Amino acid sequence: SQQGEEDPQALSIQEGENATMNCSYKTSINNLQWYRQNSGRGLVHLILIRSNEREKHSGRLRVTLDTSKKSSSLLITASRAADTASYFCATDYRDSGGGADGLTFGKGTHLIIQP
Amino acid sequence: DTEVTQTPKHLVMGMTNKKSLKCEQHMGHRAMYWYKQKAKKPPELMFVYSYEKLSINESVPSRFSPECPNSSLLNLHLHALQPEDSALYLCASSQDGLLGPGNTIYFGEGSWLTVV
Numbered sequence: 001s002q003q004g005e006e007d008p009q010a011l012s013i014q015e016g017e018n019a020t021m022n023c024s025y026k027t028s029i030n031n032l033q034w035y036r037q038n039s040g041r042g043l044v045h046l047i048l049i050r051s052n053e054r055e056k057h058s059g060r061l062r063v064t065l066d067t068s069k070k071s072s073s074l075l076i077t078a079s080r081a082a083d084t085a086s087y088f089c090a091t092d093y094r095d096s097g098g099g100a101d102g103l104t105f106g107k108g109t110h111l112i113i114q115p
Numbered sequence: 116d117t118e119v120t121q122t123p124k125h126l127v128m129g130m131t132n133k134k135s136l137k138c139e140q141h142m143g144h145r146a147m148y149w150y151k152q153k154a155k156k157p158p159e160l161m162f163v164y165s166y167e168k169l170s171i172n173e174s175v176p177s178r179f180s181p182e183c184p185n186s187s188l189l190n191l192h193l194h195a196l197q198p199e200d201s202a203l204y205l206c207a208s209s210q211d212g213l214l215g216p217g218n219t220i221y222f223g224e225g226s227w228l229t230v231v
Contacts, residue, residue, distance in 0.1 A: 031215055041121075041157065042205060042222035050216065076224030088157055092214045095163070100146060100170035103158035103220065 019107040023089035119223035138189040138206030147189040150205040152178035165212035
């Protein structure tokens with residue numbers, strides 16, 4: 001199965017700065033998604049970008065996708081202390097029967113915003 | 116209501132116990148998922164149900180037994196677990212099993228399982 005790999009594994013910045021996280025994956029995809037997880041909690045879907053899209057925005061989030069390099073980046077602008085969390089990219093794959101998709105998550109970036 | 120509700124939040128069980136994790140959603144979603152997440156690791160897919168049928172089983176050991184009684188409920192039956200099965204178990208749902216724009220996955224808060 002495919003797997004996303006994020007870098008950096010950990011990132012600490014000052015409040016108000018921009019945070020950039022990168023994700024690489026191995027095989028072709030239909031969609032790439034980014035999720036956020038606060039410590040020990042469930043995951044929250046942030047944004048989905050289709051394989052034929054290059055850039056997408058949602059509020060303070062900007063996602064880019066380069067399918068030729070099999071990579072994506074997530075930019076959070078004007079960071080806030082509440083953005084402290086782990087961020088995962090996820091790629092989907094369809095089971096051989098075609099009835100459902102699974103998501104494979106990358107290793108994640110732990111983002112700390114210093115107030 | 117955009118919630119996926121999981122119970123219990125915490126469970127401690129012995130290696131000879133039988134227990135169950137429960138998950139419920141009332142969003143009319145027809146796909147439900149179980150993921151396992153170890154500390155400081157990404158979630159790993161275990162099972163996918165689509166229209167109450169098991170669509171994906173990621174080679175999960177038989178000591179984990181999923182059950183989907185109806186489209187709103189998903190259970191994970193646990194028997195003869197090992198200490199290394201201790202993890203956060205996340206339930207999720209989506210409109211149907213074919214993911215894409217407008218059909219993304221909603222996660223519950225998880226059940227913390229400790230096997231002693």
